[in-house]
Amino acid sequence: MGTWDTGPFDNDTAADFANALDDAEPAEREALIRGVLTRTVDAAGYLTEAEEAVAAAALIGAQCPGGEPIDTPYGPESTMPVFPTELRTLADDALARIISDVAGSASNWVDPGDWKQWQAMLNRLRAVLAPTPPSLSLFDIEP
Numbered sequence: 001m002g003t004w005d006t007g008p009f010d011n012d013t014a015a016d017f018a019n020a021l022d023d024a025e026p027a028e029r030e031a032l033i034r035g036v037l038t039r040t041v042d043a044a045g046y047l048t049e050a051e052e053a054v055a056a057a058a059l060i061g062a063q064c065p066g067g068e069p070i071d072t073p074y075g076p077e078s079t080m081p082v083f084p085t086e087l088r089t090l091a092d093d094a095l096a097r098i099i100s101d102v103a104g105s106a107s108n109w110v111d112p113g114d115w116k117q118w119q120a121m122l123n124r125l126r127a128v129l130a131p132t133p134p135s136l137s138l139f140d141i142e143p
Contacts, residue, residue, distance in 0.1 A: 006114055006118045006121055007072060008054045008055050008058035008070075008075075008121065008125070009055055009070070009072050009074040009075045010072070011051050013051035013052060014051045014052060014054065014074070015074040017036070017051070017052040017055050017056070018055065018074060018075050018076040018077075019076075020032065021033075021076040021078060021080070022077050022078045026078070026079075026081065027081075029078070029080060029081055030081050030083060030087075032056075033056040033060070033083070033087070034087065034090065036049050036052045036053050036056050036094075037053055037056050037057070037087070037090045037091055037093075037094040039053075040052075040094040040097055040098065041090065041093045041094050041097055047097065047098060047101050050098045053091075053095070053098060054098065054122065055075075056091065056094075057091035057092075057094060057095050057125055058075075059075075059076070059080055059083075060083050060087050060091045060129065061091070061125045062080075063080075063082065063083055064128045064129060065128075066127075066128050067128045068124075068128075088130065089129075089130065091129050092129040092130040095122050095125060095129070096126070098122065099119065099122055099126075
């Protein structure tokens with residue numbers, strides 16, 4: 001894997017995925033994103049599409065409140081469709097699977113500091129995709 005930084009599109013595989021999204025018809029882009037996320041969640045053993053799944057999750061996260069825009073020349077140039085809300089959960093599940101795969105993406109980093117930055121980016125993205133619901137008090141009790 002050619003990696004030059006810790007962002008979701010800062011590796012050859014994710015950049016190639018962005019190109020594939022650009023080459024796809026607009027109506028096909030959601031299916032490409034859903035497919036890579038589903039295959040990552042359902043994968044047994046080595047995660048062959050982890051980098052693409054992170055990129056897909058970042059595209060979904062960019063549409064969420066508090067999400068970071070895709071601000072890199074390596075991301076897709078085409079406009080993405082508005083993704084359905086249920087893709088947020090699928091993207092979060094894929095990221096959880098990637099984070100738990102210590103033998104996979106964690107082993108790709110030579111510098112442990114880079115791995116920590118990558119993991120922090122994944123955790124920030126997960127927080128946007130599956131925000132903690134606000135706590136509601138059931139009863140207002142006045143003395």
